[in-house]
Amino acid sequence: MMIIVTLAKVLSIFSLICVLWTLVKAPAGLIGGVLWLPILWAGAWAPVLALAGILGALLGLISGDYLAMTAGLLGAGLGIRHTILVTRNHDHFTHAFGASWLERISADLQGRLGSKRYRFIQPAPPVIPGERDVDLGRSIGTDEPLLCDIWKPPQGVTPTDLAIIYFHGGLWQALDKDFLTQPLFRRLAGQGHVIMDVAYSLAPAAGLNRMLGDVKQAILWMKTHAHEYQVDPARIVLMGVSGGAHLALLAAYAPGHPAFQRLSPGADMSVRGVVSIFGLTDLEAFFHEYGKSNPKQPEYSSQITDDLRPRLHDRTWLDRFMTRSRAFPAYRYGNMPGGALALVDLLGGTLKEKTDDYRQASPITHVGPHCPPTMQVLAGEDFIVAPSHGRRLHQALRAAGVPSVYLEFPGSVHGFDQYFGVSRRIAPAAQSATYDIERFLALMV
Numbered sequence: 001m002m003i004i005v006t007l008a009k010v011l012s013i014f015s016l017i018c019v020l021w022t023l024v025k026a027p028a029g030l031i032g033g034v035l036w037l038p039i040l041w042a043g044a045w046a047p048v049l050a051l052a053g054i055l056g057a058l059l060g061l062i063s064g065d066y067l068a069m070t071a072g073l074l075g076a077g078l079g080i081r082h083t084i085l086v087t088r089n090h091d092h093f094t095h096a097f098g099a100s101w102l103e104r105i106s107a108d109l110q111g112r113l114g115s116k117r118y119r120f121i122q123p124a125p126p127v128i129p130g131e132r133d134v135d136l137g138r139s140i141g142t143d144e145p146l147l148c149d150i151w152k153p154p155q156g157v158t159p160t161d162l163a164i165i166y167f168h169g170g171l172w173q174a175l176d177k178d179f180l181t182q183p184l185f186r187r188l189a190g191q192g193h194v195i196m197d198v199a200y201s202l203a204p205a206a207g208l209n210r211m212l213g214d215v216k217q218a219i220l221w222m223k224t225h226a227h228e229y230q231v232d233p234a235r236i237v238l239m240g241v242s243g244g245a246h247l248a249l250l251a252a253y254a255p256g257h258p259a260f261q262r263l264s265p266g267a268d269m270s271v272r273g274v275v276s277i278f279g280l281t282d283l284e285a286f287f288h289e290y291g292k293s294n295p296k297q298p299e300y301s302s303q304i305t306d307d308l309r310p311r312l313h314d315r316t317w318l319d320r321f322m323t324r325s326r327a328f329p330a331y332r333y334g335n336m337p338g339g340a341l342a343l344v345d346l347l348g349g350t351l352k353e354k355t356d357d358y359r360q361a362s363p364i365t366h367v368g369p370h371c372p373p374t375m376q377v378l379a380g381e382d383f384i385v386a387p388s389h390g391r392r393l394h395q396a397l398r399a400a401g402v403p404s405v406y407l408e409f410p411g412s413v414h415g416f417d418q419y420f421g422v423s424r425r426i427a428p429a430a431q432s433a434t435y436d437i438e439r440f441l442a443l444m445v
Helices: 002-023 030-044 046-063 066-086 092-097 107-112 182-190 208-224 243-253 283-293 317-324 342-347 355-360 388-399 428-443
Strands: 131-138 145-151 163-167 194-199 236-241 273-277 374-379 404-409
Touching: 002 030, 002 046, 002 066, 030 046, 030 428, 046 066, 066 428, 092 404, 092 428, 131 208, 145 182, 145 208, 163 208, 163 243, 182 194, 182 428, 194 208, 208 236, 208 243, 236 243, 243 273, 273 428, 283 342, 283 355, 283 388, 374 388, 374 428, 388 404, 404 428
Parallel strands: 163 194, 163 236, 236 273, 273 374, 374 404
Antiparallel strands: 131 145, 145 194
């Protein structure tokens, strides 16, 4: 009996303590960064925590431990609550594409899509080998190669003729292609799509204009090589996360941006659609938001001191990993990650100095009837990108008559779509977002 009592307490209290993190509102700034990981993982494992709570409550009932029973029931209830909140059905596709939107997807393609918005454990996608380190040429103005990975439909799967060009997250200054994306790419390739995963240039070595040059180069390369990959050049969708989502939106909405015109002026950059995950839409607003969480962000470049500059370290194995890889090349002294100069380095000056540049770098500035259909995925408790970015863009797109799907997941934080191992197959919000992304892409075919 003692074992049952102990197990009841452990399961119930563990379930309750962990799942309580799904109720925490992560503030912007350093505190939000500290709270981010426990909130992220609590949301991912909420169904398992609920199951642990139920088991703890049952054992508490058997052993007469009513404290364990109560804690277990509370943990189970909160875990179930979170799962329901992030996996609810919605009518956003109907508002964007009309009541008969599902009929626009062929029966064959519908059969390849995930059949359920949520399962306790999502089936593992098929293993599909990618084509690694494909050379797209030199990054504009440099001798550095612009590389990507390409994922193609496996044999036996009819190509949809749709290509997805993907730009990873990392606030323009960190991470790399093939970062926790294989599960999603394998699912999409298994449905017949081609995916190009681009390792675009990173700040502070590269400014926004060079990044946008990389984006255009990737689009033009895919259009040039479309026949080779059984892609229709008119069926290219841009997809990005965080900083990569900002680049994707800007490329989709502002092909006339000066940075794009430096490379093959007048070349066709039109795309079929764009998917933004945690994407920034207004860099003027973000400069103020970022300044609240980074008080050292200067108003003028003359205020920049040496301690704010990115510094490379080479003392420990962690230093060497961070500075010699794309994990975080701008390894900062005393103020990582991000740093007070993230936006200043990106745009070449502060908001007061480069107001027009910040406005031109904001996707929301370029909204008009010319914009392609857009899907946005935002986290309700994102401590980096406020959901207001997505809400305002959604309203602007609808006012311009552009099909827009806006998804905001309550109780979720930045990065809820990317996990190690089985966690992504369990995470309710990640499953739900994938379900909707699959359908948006199918509508672009």
